[in-house]
C-alpha cells in the first residue's frame with residue numbers, strides 16, 4: 001500500500017502528529033519534497049520533537065525512513081537534527097534512515113542568497129515573500145539550472161570538488177551584485193567535509209529500496225511538508241514554497257515514479273492559519289485573531305513566528321482537497337474551538353460583488369472578501385473524547401457540516417497534541 005499524507009491548507013495543519021500516529025500501520029515513511037523550511041511537531045512518550053528534515057517515522061522503532069530525491073537537504077541542519085534525536089535516545093542508523101543519492105544539497109550560499117533577496121525585496125518594495133530564509137528557493141533554482149550538488153556526489157567527493165570552482169565563480173557574480181563578500185572554494189570544501197562526510201553512509205538509490213519494499217508487500221507512507229496552498233504550481237504564488245507539496249508528486253519525489261498511490265489522506269485544520277505574507281482571505285484581525293492564536297498556540301515550529309489565523313475556510317479547503325486528490329480527511333485541532341459559544345466559518349468569497357465558492361486565481365485573491373457564517377459551538381472540553389459517541393452534538397454537527405461543504409469524508413478527528421488524543425470516526 002502506498003499512502004500519501006498531505007496538507008489541505010497553508011501548512012501547519014498537524015501533519016507531523018498525524019503521520020506519527022498513522023505511521024504505526026506503516027513499514028516505511030518517506031519525505032519527498034522541501035527542506036528544513038517547515039517544522040513538524042510530534043509529542044509522544046519519548047518527549048516533544050520538532051522535525052524539520054527527518055521523516056516523522058524516525059520516532060518509531062521499526063519504521064524505515066526515506067528522504068527522497070525531491071528533497072533539498074541542508075546537511076549541517078540534518079547533522080544537528082540527527083544529533084539532537086540521538087541525544088534523546090532515538091536510534092538512527094543506515095538501517096532506518098535512507099537518503100536519496102539524487103536529493104539536492106542546500107549550501108551556505110543558498111541561505112545567503114535567500115537572505116540577500118528577502119532584504120532587497122523588503123527595501124525595494126516593502127513586500128518580501130516571507131521566506132523562511134533557509135535557502136530553499138535558491139537551491140531549487142540551482143536544481144533547474146543544473147548547477148546543484150547532489151547527495152550521491154558525497155560518495156565521490158573529488159569529482160564534486162572539481163565542479164566547485166565554476167559553481168563558486170558563478171555564485172559570486174550574484175553575491176557581488178548584492179554587495180556582499182564573495183565565498184571561497186576552500187570554505188565550501190571544508191563545509192562539505194564537515195557536514196557531508198558524516199551522512200555518506202545513509203546515501204542510497206531510494207528507488208531500488210522502495211521498489212523492493214513495495215514488492216515485499218510493505219506499507220509505504222509519503223509524508224508531505226506544507227499544504228496545497230503553498231505548492232509551487234497550485235498555491236498562492238509567490239507566497240509559496242519552491243517545491244511540489246502535492247500528493248501526486250510523491251512517487252516522483254520519493255524515487256518510485258513507476259508506482260501509483262493507493263490513497264491520499266488530507267490533513268485539514270478545524271480553523272485556518274497561515275504563516276508569512278500573502279493573500280489570506282479568511283483572516284481574523286485584532287482581538288479575534290489574538291484569541292484564536294493563543295487558543296491554537298499558533299507560532300511557527302521552525303521559526304517561532306506568530307501565525308496569522310482565521311476561521312475554517314471552505315473555499316480554500318475545497319480547493320486543497322481537489323489538488324491533493326484526498327480520499328479521506330483527518331481534521332485536526334478541533335479542541336482549539338472548545339472555548340467558543342459560536343463558531344464562524346468562511347463559507348464563500350465575495351469577488352467583485354459576486355459570491356463564489358471556487359478558489360480564484362492568485363491575482364484577484366487580494367480583492368476577495370470573506371463571507372462568514374456562524375454555527376453553534378459545543379463550548380465544552382473535548383480533549384478527553386476518544387470515541388465518536390463522546391463528542392457533543394454540536395461538535396458532530398460541525399464535522400458533518402465541513403464534510404458536506406467540502407464533499408469529503410472525515411475519517412479522523414484530533415482533539416489534542418498527544419499521540420492518543422484522536423477519534424476514528426468510522
Ligand code: GDP
Nearest residue numbers: 012013014015016039040041333414415416417
Ligand atoms: P505540521 O507542520 O502540519 O506538522 O504542523 P505543526 O507541527 O507545525 O503545527 C501543529 C501544532 O499543533 C503542533 O504544535 C502540534 O503539537 C499541535 N497539534 C496537533 N494536533 C493537535 C490537536 O488535535 N489539538 C491541539 N490542541 N494541538 C494539536
Ligand code: MG
Nearest residue numbers: 012039040301
Ligand atoms: Mg509546521
